[in-house]
Amino acid sequence: MTPPADTTTAADTAAGADPHDLVRAMVRNAGSSFFWGMRLLPPDRRAAIYAVYAYCREIDDIADGEQPETAKLAALDAWRAEIDRLDAGEPSCAIAQALADARARFALPTAEFRHLLDGMERDARGGEIAPTDDDLRLYCRQVAGAVGMLAMPIFAVDDPRADAETSADIAVTLGEALQLTNILRDLGDDAARGRLYLPRELLEANGVSARTPEGVLADPNLPAACRDLAETAEARFQRARALLRDVSPTTAKPCRLMLEMYARLLRRLRDNDWRAPEQRLSIPKRDKLAVVLRHGLR
16 A cells, blocks of 8 residues: 655655654644644654644544545555554654654554544544434544543653553543534534534433534524533543643643643633534634743743
């Protein structure tokens, strides 16, 4: 199978470009809210988290792209083969080469790269329409918990207080909180792609009778369902805050940056009460700066 067509080309690598330089440029150009937070990490950790972010961004762009389903699945299969090559010590593209360095330095669990691909494949096949609670939890574990499981070995290196069980608990709990917030923010974008991630049981409990994404967004009972899911997300944020008190401040800092950034987004969503669910709300730049100043520079 041919290597994945990541945005850092084989020609770039063959010409002698440093994979880490290419990955860093990808992250900068992506305009992520977390770019400046990632920049606060020490150089070796920063390079590793850039590689993880670039991989996540690459496969997410495949799943959410405009290509036909068959092309998306083929591209994700190419990445599965590339992860196999990474496992064998023979990565062939710049992102995987940067990941190989991160994996060697921080013992990243390769299985989590595959869990991410499992989640992206679900999106590439059309995504979900009102999944069960259990299916939604699995999806959150695949697309968000897996990111945390890759990030925690980087954030928590040399931290004796962040044992494997605590690190995994932080990764999955915070990952679920972030993903539920994404779901509540992206209702309109997801509906445009024929997706609806609000759980079936929650819709039924709140009297939302529609089952198409467009119908659910137009249902007058939608805000009540969203409020309930927001309560679940808030509970996950609260548990993550408690867990972060058990690890070193160095480990907690990048996690807390993500947590508090998204907690502000969740607060804004709740204040807006999903009156226009098709609109995608974001965090004002002043709020992002406030989070970085409060939680990233101390």
